[in-house]
Amino acid sequence: MAAATGAVRTERVRSQLFLPAAITGFLALMLGILGFDQFLNAMTLGAIYALIALGYTMVYGIIELINFAHGDVFMVATFVSIGVSTTILGQSGAITDIPTLVVSLVLLFLITIVVMALVGALIERLAYKPLRQAPKLAPLITAIGVSFILQNIIQFFVGPYITNVPQLFPTQWVFTLGESRVPFLNLFVIGSAITLMLVLQLFIARTKTGRAMRTTAMDRDASSLMGVDINRTIMITFLIGSGLAGAAGVIHGLYYGNTTFTLGFQSGLKAFTAAVLGGIGNTAGAALGGFLIAFIEVAAAAFGFGRWGSAIVFSLLVIILVFRPTGLLGSHTGDRA
Amino acid sequence: MSLLELKDVHTYYGAVHALRGVSLKVEEGEIVTLIGSNGAGKTTTLRTISGLERARSGSITLNGKSIEHTAPHEIVRLGVGHSPEGRRVFTRMSVRENLEMGAFLRKPGAEVQADFKKVFDLFPRLKEREFQAAGTMSGGEQQMLAIGRALMGQPKVLLLDEPSMGLAPILVEQIFDIIKEINSRGTAVLLVEQNAMMALGIANRGYILQIGEVTLEDDCKKLANNPKVKEAYLGV
Ligand SMILES: Nc1ncnc2c1ncn2[C@@H]1O[C@H](COP(=O)(O)OP(=O)(O)O)[C@@H](O)[C@H]1O
Numbered sequence A: 001m002a003a004a005t006g007a008v009r010t011e012r013v014r015s016q017l018f019l020p021a022a023i024t025g026f027l028a029l030m031l032g033i034l035g036f037d038q039f040l041n042a043m044t045l046g047a048i049y050a051l052i053a054l055g056y057t058m059v060y061g062i063i064e065l066i067n068f069a070h071g072d073v074f075m076v077a078t079f080v081s082i083g084v085s086t087t088i089l090g091q092s093g094a095i096t097d098i099p100t101l102v103v104s105l106v107l108l109f110l111i112t113i114v115v116m117a118l119v120g121a122l123i124e125r126l127a128y129k130p131l132r133q134a135p136k137l138a139p140l141i142t143a144i145g146v147s148f149i150l151q152n153i154i155q156f157f158v159g160p161y162i163t164n165v166p167q168l169f170p171t172q173w174v175f176t177l178g179e180s181r182v183p184f185l186n187l188f189v190i191g192s193a194i195t196l197m198l199v200l201q202l203f204i205a206r207t208k209t210g211r212a213m214r215t216t217a218m219d220r221d222a223s224s225l226m227g228v229d230i231n232r233t234i235m236i237t238f239l240i241g242s243g244l245a246g247a248a249g250v251i252h253g254l255y256y257g258n259t260t261f262t263l264g265f266q267s268g269l270k271a272f273t274a275a276v277l278g279g280i281g282n283t284a285g286a287a288l289g290g291f292l293i294a295f296i297e298v299a300a301a302a303f304g305f306g307r308w309g310s311a312i313v314f315s316l317l318v319i320i321l322v323f324r325p326t327g328l329l330g331s332h333t334g335d336r337a
Numbered sequence B: 001m002s003l004l005e006l007k008d009v010h011t012y013y014g015a016v017h018a019l020r021g022v023s024l025k026v027e028e029g030e031i032v033t034l035i036g037s038n039g040a041g042k043t044t045t046l047r048t049i050s051g052l053e054r055a056r057s058g059s060i061t062l063n064g065k066s067i068e069h070t071a072p073h074e075i076v077r078l079g080v081g082h083s084p085e086g087r088r089v090f091t092r093m094s095v096r097e098n099l100e101m102g103a104f105l106r107k108p109g110a111e112v113q114a115d116f117k118k119v120f121d122l123f124p125r126l127k128e129r130e131f132q133a134a135g136t137m138s139g140g141e142q143q144m145l146a147i148g149r150a151l152m153g154q155p156k157v158l159l160l161d162e163p164s165m166g167l168a169p170i171l172v173e174q175i176f177d178i179i180k181e182i183n184s185r186g187t188a189v190l191l192v193e194q195n196a197m198m199a200l201g202i203a204n205r206g207y208i209l210q211i212g213e214v215t216l217e218d219d220c221k222k223l224a225n226n227p228k229v230k231e232a233y234l235g236v
């Protein structure tokens, strides 16, 4: 008996160590292959994909809906962030005064996240909740509809152009590390994304609402027999997922300095792929998938296959799904979150 | 005024008319059993009480308060515990986390801790497996967990949907003893069973459900001696 328990425990320790070891190995490999500059580039892109992928995976986990409008929520967030920067904060470019910069960034993130969270919850309330009992195809089609509506709203009010986003964080701030020049902006982007992801993981693991989200994803009826308010829990899932897309929108704007109304389609598709790759419904998997896809894209470009980036990403998706239909971290369906 | 009362409840699944006017009562302190063959509507009755399915007509009252339009989580708050068909434990959570979910609506504190102890007293097996994932336990252990989890909500009435399903006979006896024990501590029980012999053995009163209708209700002793019941449900 004791021996058996011991064996189970070693098995568990082994599986707990496997993932961090695999990730560290992968990152070291990529650093070696790509060199520091491209590595940093991939990490930054990955952070953005990961933040968007979380929204896809959380919503899928809880109501089994592929929320096609999620990429567009991210796109709208980039435009909201322009509005916040220029109108509320009155800033149109880099802020070099550090206290002003800190206050402006905090407000920029906070306001955009809150606005997008509310937009996401509103979409859920108006477009998906009335279809909760309908066949699965109905909310899926509705999601595609919402995606077009969001694109058209932006196209109508802003136009079909590439629009500049104020880069509040000075892009010229760099420090040297060996032979590389490291922009602080990249560190800021990666750092804030990872912080948000850790906060999310803690929230899901430790809070009562997080628990309700997990049990609702596992078994909605059983969860409501525990006293969980299912409608409220789904609403909160949309609030959080869309809030994270809001953060991703801010980060995208700060880093790339521009946006357009079709941005959500491209990035949304990649992030959705990331979610599937990681195991849809699994939040850690979505984050992992986001970084993985970014590395593949950047590596493809570094080796001169830039135009093949998407083809390579999707080929890999097919291969992984053939061997692991539930994605990298997914277990069998019905047991998500 | 009964603790729980259904009057002429009709429930549909789309066009399927599953409950065709079910009326039944559970009084304070009772064990009431609902017996019927597969597909009679036993599970639907419990799901309708809990609000997981909606009655199209009829009334459901808990201590006189009507609950047929109340949300499922509110019905839990009002004192209905439900251990569903097929156990439905949260497989990837530990035994302890499952029990904590059972106390979801309660303030954490000494009272909840005391209830953990009570549940572990009733089911020592759960204590042994406290930190094991629920999905890795045997069917009997999962059944104990499902009942324990429902008890953590401090229900006034406990709905049990086929607790003996798929269990070895010796475990079935054990589970039925525990149901009696739970009842003797003051919780009313509405017990749905296909195992009519065992159910009639521990319940005070029983209802026979056939194709969505209650066709017979009586004291369990009388039901057990009713020739029709004997032939149809007791295999005599
Ligand atoms: N989700 C469902 N959709 C359609 N019909 C259902 C559903 N669940 C149960 N039924 C039907 O309702 C009737 C009663 O089922 P149920 O309450 O599960 O019976 P029991 O628990 O007594 O075996 C059966 O005819 C069954 O086929």
Ligand SMILES: [Mg+2]
Pocket: B042, B043, B044, B085
């Ligand atoms: Mg049943």
